[in-house]
Amino acid sequence: MKHVGKQSIIFENKIYIVATSSIVGNKEGDGPISKYFDVILKDMSLGENSWEKAESKLVEESFKLAIKKAGMKNEDIDYVIAGDLLNQSIGTTYGVKSLGRPFLGVYGACSTFGESLSLGSIILDGGGGENILVGASSHFCTAERQFRTPLELGNQRPLTASWTVTGDGSAVISSNNKYENKGLPKIKKITTGKIVDMGINDPNNMGAAMAPAAADTILTHFSDFELNVNYYDLVITGDLGHVGRQLTNNILLENGLDISDIYTDCGIEIFDKKTQDTHCGGSGCACSAVTFTGMIYKKMCKGEILKVLFIPTGALLSSTSIQQGQSIPSIAHAVAIEM
Amino acid sequence: MDEGYVNVEKYKKMVRDISPKSKIYKDCIFAFVVGGTISLIGEIIEYVLLTLGADITVVGSYTTIILIFLGVLFTGIGLYKKLGKYAGAGSIVPITGFANAVASSAMEFKKEGIIVGIGSKMFILAGPVIVYGIISSIIVGGIYYLVVGIL
Numbered sequence: 001m002k003h004v005g006k007q008s009i010i011f012e013n014k015i016y017i018v019a020t021s022s023i024v025g026n027k028e029g030d031g032p033i034s035k036y037f038d039v040i041l042k043d044m045s046l047g048e049n050s051w052e053k054a055e056s057k058l059v060e061e062s063f064k065l066a067i068k069k070a071g072m073k074n075e076d077i078d079y080v081i082a083g084d085l086l087n088q089s090i091g092t093t094y095g096v097k098s099l100g101r102p103f104l105g106v107y108g109a110c111s112t113f114g115e116s117l118s119l120g121s122i123i124l125d126g127g128g129g130e131n132i133l134v135g136a137s138s139h140f141c142t143a144e145r146q147f148r149t150p151l152e153l154g155n156q157r158p159l160t161a162s163w164t165v166t167g168d169g170s171a172v173i174s175s176n177n178k179y180e181n182k183g184l185p186k187i188k189k190i191t192t193g194k195i196v197d198m199g200i201n202d203p204n205n206m207g208a209a210m211a212p213a214a215a216d217t218i219l220t221h222f223s224d225f226e227l228n229v230n231y232y233d234l235v236i237t238g239d240l241g242h243v244g245r246q247l248t249n250n251i252l253l254e255n256g257l258d259i260s261d262i263y264t265d266c267g268i269e270i271f272d273k274k275t276q277d278t279h280c281g282g283s284g285c286a287c288s289a290v291t292f293t294g295m296i297y298k299k300m301c302k303g304e305i306l307k308v309l310f311i312p313t314g315a316l317l318s319s320t321s322i323q324q325g326q327s328i329p330s331i332a333h334a335v336a337i338e339m
Numbered sequence: 340m341d342e343g344y345v346n347v348e349k350y351k352k353m354v355r356d357i358s359p360k361s362k363i364y365k366d367c368i369f370a371f372v373v374g375g376t377i378s379l380i381g382e383i384i385e386y387v388l389l390t391l392g393a394d395i396t397v398v399g400s401y402t403t404i405i406l407i408f409l410g411v412l413f414t415g416i417g418l419y420k421k422l423g424k425y426a427g428a429g430s431i432v433p434i435t436g437f438a439n440a441v442a443s444s445a446m447e448f449k450k451e452g453i454i455v456g457i458g459s460k461m462f463i464l465a466g467p468v469i470v471y472g473i474i475s476s477i478i479v480g481g482i483y484y485l486v487v488g489i490l
Binding site: 049050145149150151152153154155156157158159160198199200205208212215216219243246247250251254255 | 344354415419421424431439443
């Protein structure tokens with residue numbers, strides 16, 4: 001691999017996305033892209049007696065499904081790289097323990113899937129392994145109790161708030177050359193984001209907090225690789241929602257990058273704003289993870305999209321930092337996936 | 340962020356311009372109607388209790404206890420949050436809202452057990468109301484005592 005420009009890497013080996021899994025909750029299953037998901041849960045608790053255990057079960061099921069769809073066994077996976085939103089990433093750790101594979105837990109808030117894909121690709125391109133399982137999860141009910149209020153509290157959600165996606169998106173990536181000419185999407189380039197904090201301190205407007213980080217990473221990516229504005233078929237951020245997408249696009253336009261026609265956000269795609277009462281759109285680690293492993297990956301495999309810049313975005317806040325009056329540091333990691 | 344991508348003050352203005360605002364008139368009307376209805380229900384309970392022969396000195400306490408019970412009941416069967424979504428302050432301000440804050444916290448943290456879960460987390464939302472309610476009542480009581488004493 002080669003470091004390019006300020007914050008980017010281009011991979012020398014081919015990093016194939018061999019298979020993906022996407023498991024979502026019932027609300028996501030009622031959304032506009034539901035046909036792309038592998039499993040739509042009827043029971044948000046997955047038969048467990050706590051929401052945290054339910055999230056871990058979700059992670060475990062999704063990992064198993066991705067490995068199965070890749071035609072592999074647990075032993076074929078050299079590393080698992082994954083994370084979630086919960087304190088000490090318990091959603092992931094309790095879900096991954098039964099796999100018995102080397103595990104690297106990561107935390108990038110809702111940008112976790114981008115971080116997992118980036119780190120996995122770096123290990124594969126460096127020859128540190130052959131097959132890596134990457135993933136990210138979130139659950140509406142665990143996120144609400146950790147970051148917000150009890151589920152049964154009768155309050156109003158502001159119009160700028162987003163809705164945490166319940167789900168897990170996982171992917172098996174591989175550097176094995178046997179996947180050549182199989183029509184699989186490949187990870188070509190990454191741009192790792194830096195923390196951007198524009199002083200936004202409203203946890204109910206995280207799209208606004210994260211938009212400058214997304215714009216920063218997109219602009220850096222285009223400048224590091226000296227890309228033409230028409231290079232990608234689709235540029236899609238993680239969970240900025242309607243407000244964040246518009247803010248990001250405004251910053252891009254002000255800096256002379258007009259990708260308005262091909263730029264959208266996973267949080268906009270996953271829910272129907274008019275009928276699903278999700279206000280600004282979807283959020284959470286699973287928002288970008290399931291939109292990618294469900295819709296984008298399948299569209300790429302069918303040849304409907306050839307070049308995608310996928311930019312999961314994360315708001316790196318905690319309940320403590322917000323209570324102490326700190327603003328919201330944000331990050332965005334770009335992963336360029338091409339056929 | 341690199342200098343030049345966007346200026347902090349300019350960005351904050353952009354956020355204010357783009358972020359959707361709550362529909363304040365509609366919200367206020369909903370809050371007024373729902374809050375008023377809850378209060379009206381309280382008045383009806385009080386009237387019925389008086390008609391049934393309850394003593395006027397305790398009827399207020401009976402009414403409060405019944406409203407708290409109703410708040411907890413509707414929280415338990417999942418209806419209070421649906422009301423709160425439309426009513427906002429209209430269902431938060433009355434005593435039923437207080438009951439909702441306590442009951443919803445107790446339900447949420449039940450999984451962590453009856454001591455560290457329900458016991459310690461039950462007042463996570465209502466705790467500040469109790470603390471500052473007591474402090475302000477002491478202050479007001481003190482002022483009242485002094486004023487009455489002087490007069």
